[in-house]
């Protein structure tokens with residue numbers, strides 16, 4: 001029997017997408033290259049990842065947020081020995097953003113009690129939570145089976161993994177930055193070459209006190225020591241070392257560390273090391289026939305400022321319900337194409353965000369001058385608010401061609417008068433028609449969609465001056481209107497949910 005979807009890669013993006021598809025009643029098989037999910041680089045402290053507001057909301061909307069126990073809220077003070085405690089809210093090019101400087105009142109549509117804007121998580125924990133959910137929902141995960149090739153035909157895709165062959169209706173490459181699906185699927189991967197090689201390593205230091213704690217931007221690079229022996233380094237070598245595929249040896253690492261940190265620190269042994277770069281590339285299409293890309297397979301950039309995972313989870317949240325509707329035959333024409341038109345611009349912005357950081361971290365006079373100006377700006381209230389809005393994804397908005405400022409953004413987490421919240425209604429992955437006017441005709445319209453569109457006429461404690469809101473399954477506001485504009489609603493519902501499955505009801509504003 002054909003599987004609806006085969007996903008290449010059981011990383012966070014592949015797992016999240018699998019859960020979304022299974023929630024929408026699609027059969028899913030994940031083929032994962034690695035035999036075991038555990039890697040020291042996915043555990044603390046290397047596996048630590050900053051989660052942005054859209055990712056946190058996605059996890060909350062699917063009832064998984066509370067399962068991430070290891071997270072630390074960014075606004076909790078973190079102390080560096082010898083320095084007064086700060087409340088860091090992220091960084092731009094190594095310049096720390098202070099929580100106290102951010103004016104969250106500049107962001108409309110945030111409601112009390114909603115999930116926080118930013119938090120830290122750990123890759124291993126996130127993948128464990130997602131794997132458990134995927135398995136509970138019937139997703140099959142075959143480990144130790146790398147996809148080696150595939151062939152598209154009119155009705156589906158034949159996938160080769162080692163000596164095994166699988167057939168599927170759709171293939172999604174979530175197989176990371178070196179994606180085989182992208183390389184073999186005829187996708188163009190356009191962008192810019194790297195300026196540096198980055199290193200994540202665990203070493204034993206003879207004299208760790210010779211290194212300063214925290215993030216240190218130095219004349220020839222950057223070093224970050226989160227705990228004694230856990231190091232992140234950045235060396236502006238044009239990415240040469242990473243491209244060489246040479247192993248990282250103790251001798252090499254010690255020379256590099258001494259040069260960047262400008263101290264004669266000694267490394268006695270090396271436990272684990274990996275390299276990465278700021279190469280920034282993005283697929284110029286996310287779909288070729290029945291083959292799609294998501295996550296690092298679709299876009300790569302430096303991890304500066306921590307955006308890649310968030311970008312990938314955003315892809316999965318956007319793609320899941322659209323691909324499921326396409327599979328079930330309920331998608332309106334062109335729905336699947338909006339995956340690319342909505343997600344590609346968000347990805348392009350993140351690539352530029354990482355390029356901008358690299359540009360002001362180099363050891364050139366121009367770079368240093370720009371860095372000083374950025375530092376001043378980040379220390380202003382408006383500057384900090386702008387940078388936090390970008391880093392936490394608050395400014396993310398899809399252009400859905402509507403002038404209402406809420407359309408294209410994540411729906412606020414309304415609290416209803418019965419004590420429940422909108423987030424609880426989103427857990428089934430359906431669209432929601434939030435109707436604060438309790439118009440009985442809206443209920444009939446939603447009923448026509450056979451459970452694909454929920455209607456709620458519950459009163460909200462604070463409805464932010466809004467009357468009716470159409471929310472897509474991915475939590476994005478598709479329409480927000482007043483009684484005078486209610487006539488627009490059936491067309492907007494059709495645009496996202498397709499044909500009504502029951503008899504149509506004429507709409508009035510009463």
Ligand SMILES: Cc1cc2nc3c(=O)[nH]c(=O)nc-3n(C[C@H](O)[C@H](O)[C@H](O)COP(=O)(O)OP(=O)(O)OC[C@H]3O[C@@H](n4cnc5c(N)ncnc54)[C@H](O)[C@@H]3O)c2cc1C
Pocket residue numbers: 008009010011012013014031032033034048049050051145146147148174175176177179180181200276294295296297303305306307308309310311312
């Ligand atoms: C040092 C560092 C710090 C970072 N910090 C942050 C941060 O704070 N916030 C943030 O948002 N992002 C951060 N990132 C980026 C983030 O880790 C990635 O963007 C994210 O892991 C991408 O997820 P993914 O599922 O797309 O790819 P991956 O996590 O790479 O998963 C891909 C999976 O596919 C599998 N695979 C590969 N090839 C095949 C094949 N042929 N067949 C089957 N399976 C295959 C792999 O084994 C892997 O399990 C950081 C990255 C680095 C390196």
